[in-house]
Amino acid sequence: MAEHRAKGLSSAICYRDSKAAFRWLEAAFGFEPLFVLLDADGNLAHSEMEYGNSTIMIGNEWSDDHRSPANLGGKNTQxxxxxxxxxxxxxxxxxxxxxxxxxxxxxxxxxxxxxxxxxxxxxxxxxxxxxxxxxxxxxxxxxxxxxxxxxxxxxx
Missing domain, CATH: 3.30.720.110 (Signal recognition particle alu RNA binding heterodimer, srp9/1)
Structure with missing residues (x-):
């Protein structure tokens, strides 16, 4: 697990079902798990995956401004x-x-x-x-x- 990050960019992607997304991204795209943070109920609070020298953060929807395209009529803003x-x-x-x-x-x-x-x-x-x-x-x-x-x- 990476403890310190080098200077650079990473994206944070929100999902309705972040656990399923985390597993799917590994299987479909070959992203490598770095770590997951689980809350007291076993829900995914935060996770990170890597691909080459890049990191992607996978998490749940957590505000009206942080939503999955599945809850926005399929629209993407990035x-x-x-x-x-x-x-x-x-x-x-x-x-x-x-x-x-x-x-x-x-x-x-x-x-x-x-x-x-x-x-x-x-x-x-x-x-x-x-x-x-x-x-x-x-x-x-x-x-x-x-x-x-x-x-x-x-x-x-």
């Missing part, structure tokens, strides 16, 4: 992007997620910027995007292919 390591088989990852019950809302496809990605909904409707770099491209290359202009900062 999605989580998960980057697989170079060489990992994203198509197999997608099939494992599908077999575990994920709704695949965008099949694996190679993007103009060189990643192959897919999108899935978990059983409560959270949207997850998974990607893996299959071809390293420069900003000039993806700008030419996608019709964009890449900059470091916005102009004033």
């Amino acid at each position: 999605t989580v992007h998960v980057q697989l390591a170079r060489g990992e088989d994203i198509d197999a990852h997608c099939e494992a997620a599908r077999a575990a019950g994920a709704e695949i809302i965008a099949e694996p496809e190679t993007q103009f910027y060189g990643d192959r990605s897919y999108r899935a909904k978990d059983p409560e409707g959270h949207i997850w995007t998974f990607g893996v770099t299959v071809e390293e491209k420069s900003a000039d290359q993806w700008d030419a292919e996608g019709g964009f202009t890449t900059k470091t900062r916005l102009d004033d």
